[in-house]
Amino acid sequence: MVSNQPILKLAKIEKVYGTAANPLPVLRDVNLTVDAGEYVAIVGPSGAGKSTLLNILGCLDQPTNGSYYLMGEDVAHFDDPRLSSVRNTRLGFIFQSFKLISHLSVLENVEMPLFYARKPKRIRHRRCLELLEQVGLSHRKSHRPSELSGGECQRVAIARSLANDPAMILADEPTGNLDSVTSADIMGLLGRLNDSGRTIVLITHDDEVAASVPRRVSLRDGRIEHDTLREASN
Amino acid sequence: MFVFELGTEALRNLARHKLRSLLTTLGIVFGVASVLSMVAIGEGARRAILDQIQQLGIKNIIINARKPPAEENVNNEDTSSRLRYGLTFHDVRQIAETLPMVEAVLPVHDVEKWIWFKSRRISANVRGVTPDYFRRLQIIPFLGRTLEDIDSLERRRACVIRARLLDEAKYVGDPLKLDLKIGTEYYRVVGVLPDFEFQDLSKSVLGIEDRTMEVYVPYESVINRFGLDTYTRRAGSREMTRVELHQIVCAIDTEENVVHAARGIQAILSRLHKKKDYEMTVPLELLESKQKAQQVFNIVLPIIAGISLLVGGIGILNIMLASIVERTSEIGIRRAIGASRWDITWQFLIETVTLATIGGMLGVLLGVGSVYVLRVTTQWHADLTPWAVVLSMGVSCLTGVVFGVYPARRAAAMNPIEALRHG
Numbered sequence: 254m255v256s257n258q259p260i261l262k263l264a265k266i267e268k269v270y271g272t273a274a275n276p277l278p279v280l281r282d283v284n285l286t287v288d289a290g291e292y293v294a295i296v297g298p299s300g301a302g303k304s305t306l307l308n309i310l311g312c313l314d315q316p317t318n319g320s321y322y323l324m325g326e327d328v329a330h331f332d333d334p335r336l337s338s339v340r341n342t343r344l345g346f347i348f349q350s351f352k353l354i355s356h357l358s359v360l361e362n363v364e365m366p367l368f369y370a371r372k373p374k375r376i377r378h379r380r381c382l383e384l385l386e387q388v389g390l391s392h393r394k395s396h397r398p399s400e401l402s403g404g405e406c407q408r409v410a411i412a413r414s415l416a417n418d419p420a421m422i423l424a425d426e427p428t429g430n431l432d433s434v435t436s437a438d439i440m441g442l443l444g445r446l447n448d449s450g451r452t453i454v455l456i457t458h459d460d461e462v463a464a465s466v467p468r469r470v471s472l473r474d475g476r477i478e479h480d481t482l483r484e485a486s487n
Numbered sequence: 488m489f490v491f492e493l494g495t496e497a498l499r500n501l502a503r504h505k506l507r508s509l510l511t512t513l514g515i516v517f518g519v520a521s522v523l524s525m526v527a528i529g530e531g532a533r534r535a536i537l538d539q540i541q542q543l544g545i546k547n548i549i550i551n552a553r554k555p556p557a558e559e560n561v562n563n564e565d566t567s568s569r570l571r572y573g574l575t576f577h578d579v580r581q582i583a584e585t586l587p588m589v590e591a592v593l594p595v596h597d598v599e600k601w602i603w604f605k606s607r608r609i610s611a612n613v614r615g616v617t618p619d620y621f622r623r624l625q626i627i628p629f630l631g632r633t634l635e636d637i638d639s640l641e642r643r644r645a646c647v648i649r650a651r652l653l654d655e656a657k658y659v660g661d662p663l664k665l666d667l668k669i670g671t672e673y674y675r676v677v678g679v680l681p682d683f684e685f686q687d688l689s690k691s692v693l694g695i696e697d698r699t700m701e702v703y704v705p706y707e708s709v710i711n712r713f714g715l716d717t718y719t720r721r722a723g724s725r726e727m728t729r730v731e732l733h734q735i736v737c738a739i740d741t742e743e744n745v746v747h748a749a750r751g752i753q754a755i756l757s758r759l760h761k762k763k764d765y766e767m768t769v770p771l772e773l774l775e776s777k778q779k780a781q782q783v784f785n786i787v788l789p790i791i792a793g794i795s796l797l798v799g800g801i802g803i804l805n806i807m808l809a810s811i812v813e814r815t816s817e818i819g820i821r822r823a824i825g826a827s828r829w830d831i832t833w834q835f836l837i838e839t840v841t842l843a844t845i846g847g848m849l850g851v852l853l854g855v856g857s858v859y860v861l862r863v864t865t866q867w868h869a870d871l872t873p874w875a876v877v878l879s880m881g882v883s884c885l886t887g888v889v890f891g892v893y894p895a896r897r898a899a900a901m902n903p904i905e906a907l908r909h910g
């Protein structure tokens with residue numbers, strides 16, 4: 254993945270909630286560029302607008318103003334089918350509360366992005382087994398999410414986010430619901446993904462987690478306060 | 488392929504809540520079942536009537552002699568208690584000569600006679616008919632033949648009997664080797680007619696009764712050998728009744744001419760008969776009036792079908808709306824993972840259609856079952872036509888589409904972020 258083009262480029266992003274009479278700005282003048290292969294942690298106090306920013310990055314939400322270039326394309330003006338396809342093939346989501354579909358098996362959950370990419374069943378199946386192998390859950394493929402531990406659920410979610418081999422993974426507090434040991438386990442998995450070249454942007458409240466990530470963007474009142482990059486320790 | 492997989496997915500989803508799915512479809516199940524049975528009953532009745540009318544012959548006009556009401560007989564000009572009524576040879580001639588569209592006028596004369604099977608005596612209705620009678624009324628023997636022209640021409644003593652007569656006489660031999668004694672003469676049995684061939688309407692119009700048993704002999708023989716008069720004893724005095732013809736069957740050349748011919752015959756008969764001592768039946772007109780009656784059914788039934796499907800559809804709509812709220816989080820997840828609004832629309836639309844179609848299938852099963860039960864337990868002719876089954880399946884499916892669009896669009900319109908925050 255050697256490319257001069259940044260994987261994402263936000264320019265003068267604004268997001269305003271509320272009514273015209275009583276506007277509630279959540280993001281103000283956010284400028285951010287992330288290159289391919291970077292690993293970014295967004296930190297900041299509660300209500301700073303971290304999730305709002307990540308939703309915009311994830312094409313789940315549109316900014317009120319500003320432009321968003323994802324892999325060189327201005328996605329701010331995409332319609333629903335194109336945005337959906339971007340989410341499906343270029344992005345992978347990981348959530349704090351895992352967000353697995355409870356009545357589907359582990360395998361079927363992992364398979365879902367491939368289903369919406371209209372991949373035939375056989376290919377889906379093979380790819381999913383591969384992914385579950387990668388996150389170390391092959392033996393759990395026919396279980397329901399409710400039968401798994403939190404850490405296992407999050408690993409299934411990671412496998413799912415990787416299904417269509419996306420350019421970037423977006424994670425909103427992926428370790429928020431996990432204990433410190435499991436949390437370290439998940440961060441290790443994400444670290445290895447980044448080592449193999451995958452771009453990752455995650456939100457965290459945990460200083461320890463933030464410390465393990467090379468680039469830290471801290472947000473306060475909808476603005477970027479600091480953007481610091483440190484040399485990888487290992 | 489995508490749609491097919493959504494279909495299997497929908498089935499699995501419905502199977503997760505079996506009882507709920509079943510209860511949801513009940514409206515459609517009962518709607519389809521009741522409409523199907525109504526169609527079957529209506530169709531059965533229609534077919535039964537059609538069969539009867541067809542049996543009488545769509546191009547025939549049948550006139551029967553009727554004894555006029557008693558008080559009119561009293562002031563009859565004939566004081567020697569001689570009763571005359573019914574159709575006449577003159578009627579036959581007049582009809583045949585005046586109306587060119589009448590291809591054939593077939594006279595029938597009935598006599599009540601004792602007949603002997605060897606030594607056993609049975610009272611039977613001896614019908615003098617022309618060979619054409621069998622052809623025009625499509626009366627087909629199951630044994631031997633009907634009367635033919637040669638029988639009339641050569642005045643053969645041949646007869647055709649109802650199978651019931653053989654039972655009544657407990658006759659076990661070959662009926663075609665049998666000579667029946669009618670009055671004082673012997674007639675060779677040349678054919679046997681099946682029983683229960685005629686349905687109610689045809690029976691009354693043709694004057695065939697279950698109780699009496701017909702023996703058909705050439706018309707000329709009856710007239711020549713038994714005469715036209717019937718004598719009965721009443722209060723010591725002999726009473727004579729003269730009926731020249733009991734029935735006339737007019738065969739019309741084409742179907743279009745039947746109504747016209749009926750009017751002509753009516754005119755001739757009312758001119759020749761002062762009293763109303765005959766009764767005319769026009770099968771074609773019967774058919775038309777039955778078809779008119781059917782039209783009411785054709786209007787009412789779709790309305791009932793529509794209402795029951797509306798009720799069933801609203802039941803499904805209701806549950807699907809609830810199901811969507813329940814599955815908000817799932818919808819959010821699917822959207823985040825890459826499902827477009829259309830993907831979500833399809834998913835829920837297919838689920839609703841699947842539900843409605845299953846309802847339709849259960850309804851068809853229930854309908855077929857109840858039609859079967861009706862047929863076995865009642866006298867009704869219920870006919871399940873394939874098109875009714877196909878149509879009700881199609882309409883249930885369509886109900887699913889109509890009532891599935893709104894919930895599906897609503898699911899698709901959800902904001903993915905809010906949906907994800909849910910639950």
Ligand SMILES: Nc1ncnc2c1ncn2[C@@H]1O[C@H](COP(=O)(O)OP(=O)(O)OP(=O)(O)O)[C@@H](O)[C@H]1O
Binds near residue numbers: 277297299304305306
């Ligand atoms: N749909 C919305 N309508 C109105 N206000 C909203 C909406 N979504 C978010 N906000 C507001 O935007 C602000 C930022 O919310 P956001 O969820 O981005 O915060 P955050 O940084 O992720 O906080 P946390 O760390 O608690 O998750 C909050 O004040 C929130 O109330």
Ligand SMILES: [Mg+2]
Binds near residue numbers: 303304305
């Ligand atoms: Mg947040």
